[in-house]
Amino acid sequence: MNRIPNATSKGRRVKMGVIIPTVNTVTEPEFNAMRPEGVTVHVTRMPIHFHPEEDGFKSLMEDLEIRLNEFALFAADIVAYNCTVGSMACPPEMLVNKLESVTGSPGVTTAGSVIQALKALEADSISLATPYPDATNQHEKEFLERSGIKVLKMAGMSFDAVEPELGRKFAEVPEEEIYRHALSVDHPDAKALFLSCANFPTAALTQQIENTLGKPVITSNTATFWAGLRKAGITDNIEGFGSLFSISP
Incomplete structure (x- = not known):
């Protein structure tokens, strides 16, 4: 059966x-x-x-x-x-x-969950890796810092597209590229790394990146x-x- x-x-x-x-x-x-x-x-x-x-x-x-x-x-x-x-x-x-x-x-x-997760991990300073353009990253940084989470370093990715194609492209980034992007954004004083965007395929990489960096990694999902x-x-x-x-x- x-x-x-x-x-x-x-x-x-x-x-x-x-x-x-x-x-x-x-x-x-x-x-x-x-x-x-x-x-x-x-x-x-x-x-x-x-x-x-x-x-x-x-x-x-x-x-x-x-x-x-x-x-x-x-x-x-x-x-x-x-x-x-x-x-x-x-x-x-x-x-x-x-x-x-x-x-x-x-x-x-998602926004509330990210704050809750970072506080549960006692991570009041983070690195922020996203697929977003700079303006979106800045907005996200401001939100996080209003919530008591200091963003020590952040970076997005560059795509030759606008919405809705831009959103679709986030989901198509290869895991190897996401992995390199995540490591490049890490700051030595950050207590955690946040991989942002629910349409960014990052969940399967969290454990590998944690093992490499030696610090907690969370994603939007x-x-x-x-x-x-x-x-x-x-x-x-x-x-x-x-x-x-x-x-x-």
Whole structure:
């Protein structure tokens, strides 16, 4: 008899609903690679709102509500808004309140998860490696530093493209190139390295980079998945994706 992956010996423990940007093709395989027994991942998509403040966050909240109502219908146990840039462009409490009020379930965002993960790792100074242009990196640095995380060194990557092609290109960067990029951005005084962007295929590299640098490495997706699991009461130590999964908030 063929084994159905979701019908595990532990039974279904948590249904995680995840909102990702329309062009994202990385989150689903990475979350499914990391998920412990009994956890299922259910994804829906929506456009990124780069400047949601321009209409007082109205369009963002309306788009979120449509997707969150889907999660409410199947009674997701935990919901996540998995977009680094999008979640850093909105007050964190506003996003979490929206996730939780519509679904009635606990919610996490990538921005909040990154801060939570770095604080759990006691990393108040970091290096920041991204696929983004300089302007996006600067915005991200400002967000992190407002949250008490000092960015000692940062660098993005260069692409001859604009959105939406630019977002698609993030997902196509070879692992070898990401690995070299990550090592080049490390600062000797940084207590951790953050590989940013949910559509940047970095989760599988975290353990290798940690072993090389001798310090914690988190990504947008490892932080979001870890925070979602912990908020849902799942404390499994998931091996192979960095030391973050060995701790609880």
